[in-house]
Amino acid sequence: MGLIAAIAVVGLGLPRRRTQAPVLLDEDAELVARLRAGEEQAFVALVSRHHAAMVRLAGSYVASQAIAEEVVQDTWMGVLRGIDGFAGRSSFRTWLLRILVNRATSTGVRERRSIAVGDAGPVVDSSRFDASGAWMSPPQHWVEESEDRLLAQGLSGDIQAALEALPVRQREVVLLRDVDGLSGHEVCDVLEISEANQRVLLHRGRSHLRQALETALGGA
Amino acid sequence: MFWSKSGLVCQEMVELITDYLEDALPRSQRRRFEAHIAGCEHCTEYLEQMRVTITLTGRLRAEDLTPAMREEFTDLYRRWRSQSG
Numbered sequence: 001m002g003l004i005a006a007i008a009v010v011g012l013g014l015p016r017r018r019t020q021a022p023v024l025l026d027e028d029a030e031l032v033a034r035l036r037a038g039e040e041q042a043f044v045a046l047v048s049r050h051h052a053a054m055v056r057l058a059g060s061y062v063a064s065q066a067i068a069e070e071v072v073q074d075t076w077m078g079v080l081r082g083i084d085g086f087a088g089r090s091s092f093r094t095w096l097l098r099i100l101v102n103r104a105t106s107t108g109v110r111e112r113r114s115i116a117v118g119d120a121g122p123v124v125d126s127s128r129f130d131a132s133g134a135w136m137s138p139p140q141h142w143v144e145e146s147e148d149r150l151l152a153q154g155l156s157g158d159i160q161a162a163l164e165a166l167p168v169r170q171r172e173v174v175l176l177r178d179v180d181g182l183s184g185h186e187v188c189d190v191l192e193i194s195e196a197n198q199r200v201l202l203h204r205g206r207s208h209l210r211q212a213l214e215t216a217l218g219g220a
Numbered sequence: 221m222f223w224s225k226s227g228l229v230c231q232e233m234v235e236l237i238t239d240y241l242e243d244a245l246p247r248s249q250r251r252r253f254e255a256h257i258a259g260c261e262h263c264t265e266y267l268e269q270m271r272v273t274i275t276l277t278g279r280l281r282a283e284d285l286t287p288a289m290r291e292e293f294t295d296l297y298r299r300w301r302s303q304s305g
Contacts, residue, residue: 040297047293048285073296080300124234133229138262143272150276159277178277184242195244203238210273 028092036083047076050093053180054100060168060175061104071107075100090189093182097190123207142217155216162212170205177202228256233263237270 028049034042054075058068078099086095128137142150163171172191176182182190188198228236233256239245240253257264285293 038301040294040301043297044290044293048290051285051289052281073292076293076296077300080297081304122231122235124231126231129229129231133231135230135262139266139269141265143265143268147272147275147279150272151279155276156280159273159280163277163280174277178274179280181278199238199242199244202242203235206238206270206273206277207234209277210269213273213276214269 029088032083032086032092043076043080046079046092050096053175054097056175056179057097057172058100058104060172061101062107067107068104071100071104074107075103078103091186094186094189097176097182101190101192123204124211139214140217142214150213153217155213158212158216159209162209166205166208170201170208173198173201174205174209178206228252230256230260230263233257233260234266237267240267241270241274 028046031042031046031049035046051072054072055065055068058071058075059065062068062071075096079096082099086092090098128135130136163174166174169191173187176187176190177184184195184198184202187193188195191198193201233253236245236249236253240250245253257267
């Protein structure tokens, strides 16, 4: 449903969608079938495809990287035990990440979270607008620079640092959506939040990251 | 132009951007959003910056599984196979 909505979207300035997403899901389905048939290599291939996303997500629940990796291992053990019961109603990735969140929650120092958005207030400091709400201190122009040039300036580190500084729920949503490429619908399933909450968290998280880039590039 | 009677102001625009990108704005609000963008270079810039931010965030990548980790997961699989008969 998320993908169909994304394709149907027309308008200016929309982010380019990850066209590889459907392919990824097909590959997952194929690997799951091979895993069910008892193929060891299919298991390792699945682990390899999802490991980074899992460690990142687990990391927002537990105190250390080492514990995050234990949670990931534990999750895969759960996957092996439960794979025959996986009905394919959701994507494999959604199913997998839900198992992970459940394990991480029972292991983690963090309680199952409330719906709290984490911070409030405007996403751009109100001092940058005049009394009528128009820009007084507008964003400086940097988007004509190529992505490669921006990244070559070491901005990956700035984004990474800004991600880590986000309130945890915003970080989870931004990681799953923008780093791992899940649809909004999948994120709602994994984190058990509403579409509206997902959008609020995504909005606040992305806005923080944009501000971090602006600051890193010497803007306001 | 920053302001018209029924239009959105810049300060409102920055709060609506994600709903716009997610195609979650009601049709009338979407029209007002696009009308503002068409006439405001600063909000056009801001929208582009959000788009670039999303793209750059998507380029963050963790390294692949190390050979040691591949081995660890292969072991995990074999342990499970031997347990489950």
